[in-house]
Amino acid sequence: MSFKNKHTDCVLFCGQYCFTYACGREDLVTGWTNYFSGNIIAAGTDITSIVLVWALTALVKNPLIMKKVQGEIRQYLLRGRKKDFVDEDDIAKLPYFRAVMKESFRLYPPGPLLVPRETIKKCLIYGYEIEAGTLVYFNAWAIGRDPAVWKNPNDFIPERFLENDIDVKGRNPEVIPFGIGRRQCPGMSLGLAKVELAFANLLYKFDWELPLGMKEGDIDFDELPGMTMHKKNALCLVAKVVHG
Numbered sequence: 001m002s003f004k005n006k007h008t009d010c011v012l013f014c015g016q017y018c019f020t021y022a023c024g025r026e027d028l029v030t031g032w033t034n035y036f037s038g039n040i041i042a043a044g045t046d047i048t049s050i051v052l053v054w055a056l057t058a059l060v061k062n063p064l065i066m067k068k069v070q071g072e073i074r075q076y077l078l079r080g081r082k083k084d085f086v087d088e089d090d091i092a093k094l095p096y097f098r099a100v101m102k103e104s105f106r107l108y109p110p111g112p113l114l115v116p117r118e119t120i121k122k123c124l125i126y127g128y129e130i131e132a133g134t135l136v137y138f139n140a141w142a143i144g145r146d147p148a149v150w151k152n153p154n155d156f157i158p159e160r161f162l163e164n165d166i167d168v169k170g171r172n173p174e175v176i177p178f179g180i181g182r183r184q185c186p187g188m189s190l191g192l193a194k195v196e197l198a199f200a201n202l203l204y205k206f207d208w209e210l211p212l213g214m215k216e217g218d219i220d221f222d223e224l225p226g227m228t229m230h231k232k233n234a235l236c237l238v239a240k241v242v243h244g
């Protein structure tokens with residue numbers, strides 16, 4: 001966590017929880033400029049594709065996890081009468097799949113710095129004087145990788161979410177891909193349902209292979225800078241239909 005002194009007007013948090021949550025003083029901040037509300041289309045479409053690309057990238061890099069999650073989905077969907085598509089009721093019965101989604105949100109929050117806030121009152125936090133009108137960023141990306149909270153924070157290990165009841169809906173400050181507090185994402189339920197359904201069906205219907213000549217090591221996790229965290233280099237995979 002880093003603060004600038006009381007004479008500067010910008011506070012940037014890199015690592016630990018935003019001070020407002022660390023000290024329970026959410027009353028001190030207000031939402032700053034609302035980037036998203038003017039562009040609900042972007043919030044609902046651009047972000048969905050970002051989430052899917054990162055989740056698929058993580059699985060292609062971790063073939064054993066890919067096999068395990070596809071095994072869970074296919075076993076469940078193919079029991080009894082074969083189902084053509086995964087639906088919302090199925091998702092609730094797929095704990096490993098949901099853990100994979102959470103792990104992907106932890107490592108690759110599509111809006112890494114959330115929406116900036118501005119303090120509405122002067123306050124003293126851990127000995128630092130914060131002026132009213134100070135711009136505050138939440139670093140959701142760094143929070144999700146905080147080594148004080150997460151064991152092997154940079155590794156993709158969905159099993160960690162089978163061992164706790166942490167969710168990604170803003171109840172647990174350890175992982176906040178939809179933000180937290182009064183200004184958290186109002187489209188969260190729709191957004192989560194959309195990405196879970198799309199991703200589960202992509203894993204159910206297709207096997208994902210690298211194009212000829214490409215190796216696992218060629219896949220990178222480079223990010224483009226910006227308000228939303230796009231993968232810098234396109235993810236090119238071969239989709240093989242399994243359940244037509």
Ligand code: HEM
Pocket residue numbers: 031034035036037040043044045047048051110111114115116176177178179180181182183184185186187188190191192195
């Ligand atoms: C997986 C999908 C989505 C993710 C990860 C996501 C993430 C976020 C995040 C991180 C914020 C900032 C929250 C904060 O600063 O505390 C936000 C705000 C917002 N999102 Fe989403 N979002 C998603 C889907 C959607 C959808 C589907 C809609 C609309 C249909 C939507 C509409 C909005 C709006 C209007 C805001 C601004 C809220 C405000 O400032 O008061 N989002 N979203």
